[in-house]
Amino acid sequence: xxxxxxxxxxxxxxxxxxxxxxxxxxxxxxxxxxxxxxxxxxxxxxxxxxxxxxxxxxxxxxxxxxxxxxxxxxxxxxxxxxxxxxxxxxxxxxxxxxxxxxxxxxxxxxxxxxxxxxxxxxxxxxxxxxxxxxxxxxxxxxxxxxxxxxxxxxxxxxxxxxxxxxxxxxxxxxxxxxxxxxxxxxxxxxxxxxxxxxxxxxxxxxxxxxxxxxxxxxxxxxxxxxxxxxxxxxxxxxxxxxxxxxxxxxxxxxxxxxxxxxxxxxxxxxxxxxxxxxxxxxxxxxxxxxxxxxxxxxxxxxxxxxxxxxxxxxxxxxxxxxxxxxxxxxxxxxxxxxxxxxxxxxxxxxxxxxxxxxxxxxxxxxxxxxxxxxxxxxxxxxxxxxxxxxxxxxxxxxxxxxxxxxxxxxxxxxxxxxxxxxxxxxxxxxxxxxxxxxxxxxxxxxxxxxxxxxxxxxxxxxxxxxxxxxxxxxxxxxxxxxxxxxxxxxxxxxxxxxxxxxxxxxxxxxxxxxxxxxxxxxxxxxxxxxxxxxxxxxxxxxxxxxxxxxxxxxxxxxxxxxxxxxxxxxxxxxxxxxxxxxxxxxxxxxxxxxxxxxxxx
Numbered sequence: 002x003x004x005x006x007x008x009x010x011x012x013x014x015x016x017x018x019x020x021x022x023x024x025x026x027x028x029x030x031x032x033x034x035x036x037x038x039x040x041x042x043x044x045x046x047x048x049x050x051x052x053x054x055x056x057x058x059x060x061x062x063x064x065x066x067x068x069x070x071x072x073x074x075x076x077x078x079x080x081x082x083x084x085x086x087x088x089x090x091x092x093x094x095x096x097x098x099x100x101x102x103x104x105x106x107x108x109x110x111x112x113x114x115x116x117x118x119x120x121x122x123x124x125x126x127x128x129x130x131x132x133x134x135x136x137x138x139x140x141x142x143x144x145x146x147x148x149x150x151x152x153x154x155x156x157x158x159x160x161x162x163x164x165x166x167x168x169x170x171x172x173x174x175x176x177x178x179x180x181x182x183x184x185x186x187x188x189x190x191x192x193x194x195x196x197x198x199x200x201x202x203x204x205x206x207x208x209x210x211x212x213x214x215x216x217x218x219x220x221x222x223x224x225x226x227x228x229x230x231x232x233x234x235x236x237x238x239x240x241x242x243x244x245x246x247x248x249x250x251x252x253x254x255x256x257x258x259x260x261x262x263x264x265x266x267x268x269x270x271x272x273x274x275x276x277x278x279x280x281x282x283x284x285x286x287x288x289x290x291x292x293x294x295x296x297x298x299x300x301x302x303x304x305x306x307x308x309x310x311x312x313x314x315x316x317x318x319x320x321x322x323x324x325x326x327x328x329x330x331x332x333x334x335x336x337x338x339x340x341x342x343x344x345x346x347x348x349x350x351x352x353x354x355x356x357x358x359x360x361x362x363x364x365x366x367x368x369x370x371x372x373x374x375x376x377x378x379x380x381x382x383x384x385x386x387x388x389x390x391x392x393x394x395x396x397x398x399x400x401x402x403x404x405x406x407x408x409x410x411x412x413x414x415x416x417x418x419x420x421x422x423x424x425x426x427x428x429x430x431x432x433x434x435x436x437x438x439x440x441x442x443x444x445x446x447x448x449x450x451x452x453x454x455x456x457x458x459x460x461x462x463x464x465x466x467x468x469x470x471x472x473x474x475x476x477x478x479x480x481x482x483x484x485x486x487x488x489x490x491x492x493x494x495x496x497x498x499x500x501x502x503x504x505x506x507x508x509x510x511x512x513x514x515x516x517x518x519x520x521x522x523x524x525x526x527x528x529x530x531x532x533x534x535x536x537x538x539x540x541x542x543x544x545x546x547x548x549x550x551x552x553x554x555x556x557x558x559x560x561x562x563x564x565x566x567x568x569x570x571x572x573x574x575x576x577x578x579x580x581x582x583x584x585x586x587x588x589x590x591x592x593x594x595x596x597x598x599x600x601x602x
Contacts, residue, residue: 043068045096050112053105053133055126061113063105065137066092073141075168075350076101076134079148080127080155082110082117082202091147091339098343099351103134107155110205117206119243120154120179120260127159135166142166143350147342149173149276149317150283157290160273161265163299169306169349171342173276174317176286177293180257181520183283184247187537188513188520189490190564190573193429194282197436199244206240248574253520262290266297272306273298274345276338278314279368279508280325280445282433285539287311288475291363291379308345309379311365311542312336315444316435326431326445328505331371367473368507369497369544380474380540384599388479389463389551391588391595393417397459400450404461406551406596416587419457421489421557421568423579427452429562431506441561449496449504453554459586462498463551470545474599476508478536478553481592486568486582487525488515492559493536495596496552497545504552510538511563515570525570531587553596557584
């Protein structure tokens with residue numbers, strides 16, 4: 002049975018998978034491996050709304066699931082802006098395995114006091130909460146953290162404050178820098194994510210304001226009765242001040258630097274288990290966290306303790322689905338993320354000999370081949386950087402153009418050009434997107450032939466492969482470009498073309514030209530001057546099967562995933578005037594534009 006104690010008013014319980022509060026702990030323990038189940042099988046007790054006072058006097062509230070047994074247990078902590086009720090399923094499973102599971106609403110969200118402002122308080126509140134959790138009477142003093150997306154940020158920001166009792170973190174689907182890789186990407190504003198995420202967050206802010214301002218007696222003398230207001234509607238002003246702050250700080254400045262994980266890797270002193278996905282919006286940061294923490298974490302144990310798993314999913318996918326977007330990756334893809342987290346902590350916090358120490362530190366799902374594979378490290382040491390040069394015997398505009406890719410360097414060739422009109426931007430179709438509802442057109446792999454049919458998209462394709470060709474690792478696009486405008490964007494997209502013509506997007510990137518040299522000091526371009534630029538297309542792992550083709554798309558927009566560059570050089574957040582830009586890609590002997598791929602022998 003599960004015993005429930007509450008220190009807060011009763012509220013509806015919402016759980017990710019429809020699990021009821023009366024969920025039987027035996028059903029949860031049945032999911033554990035037999036060996037673990039025999040050693041760790043507990044009834045659970047739940048305390049709801051347990052208060053924790055932060056250093057500035059603000060009270061945050063948490064739900065605690067723990068074994069109904071004597072003794073002290075390690076703590077697994079999650080701090081979320083998405084309602085702690087949604088964590089009950091994992092908490093019950095963890096309690097049945099012998100953990101104290103703590104789910105806390107972060108400052109200004111749901112049951113916790115204070116004002117909500119992303120990132121601002123997570124280091125100090127994370128530190129205070131870890132130390133509070135370590136001191137609970139049923140805690141053994143070891144605290145691990147877990148969770149995905151922003152909940153990954155609450156872990157990393159707590160870790161850079163290095164609370165003494167933090168023993169490990171498991172940040173899933175989360176970036177390394179909240180300027181580049183969350184709000185912006187190489188200078189472009191992540192418009193769809195930022196607007197949809199802010200709207201989702203604002204719903205709770207509105208509800209909290211309405212509840213705090215609810216006072217029926219205040220209007221009891223209102224006449225006529227017809228005019229009784231029922232509820233004071235909160236003003237939209239100030240609902241999300243952080244959104245306008247993000248727009249006011251497009252450069253990487255002192256607003257962002259205190260929260261940058263990349264600038265504070267040496268302050269992380271604990272092992273980190275990072276989980277990501279090929280079509281996740283934060284993939285680049287997840288890979289960067291793993292690679293740089295292996296080199297830069299503040300202790301040898303932390304550097305040796307890095308682990309990485311990359312699946313196939315959209316943002317924060319739970320790993321249970323074989324089909325992602327328009328592609329079925331087969332029955333080998335699904336995995337139990339919760340079980341992976343608990344297994345890691347069984348080894349780290351309990352010292353259980355569950356075989357984890359004999360496994361390689363990196364586990365990736367290889368698309369095309371559609372199978373999991375363990376690796377010694379990331380990037381793969383055996384992958385060879387190979388340049389696929391851009392060519393065109395006739396203009397490369399659209400699917401019917403003459404753009405090709407090959408490993409042969411170009412001789413004398415004419416450049417390709419197109420007109421980028423911000424008022425008719427290339428639409429986003431699939432790819433790394435967040436958040437529902439109302440995504441533009443699918444998530445993850447989707448057919449890219451509609452945008453490839455446009456004249457403002459340059460299409461470069463290889464001949465069909467005659468044998469398997471594996472691309473696994475970081476990907477970049479080395480371009481020589483010019484523009485008629487003082488500022489514009491360049492985009493790149495890597496595509497696997499199936500024998501039936503289906504064009505599966507693999508990974509993509511963008512560069513705003515004013516940030517070509519620095520994200521701290523933007524500089525406009527000189528119209529028609531040729532610049533040598535590099536686009537980071539992040540990474541993938543894909544086997545191009547026989548009969549498949551390698552394809553590259555080059556354009557200047559991917560909207561509404563990214564905001565449209567208006568081409569005027571004005572402040573993007575306030576600009577309304579648009580101009581068309583003629584953008585040119587050069588690929589000749591002296592300016593050999595190329596796609597750089599990590600080819601695995």
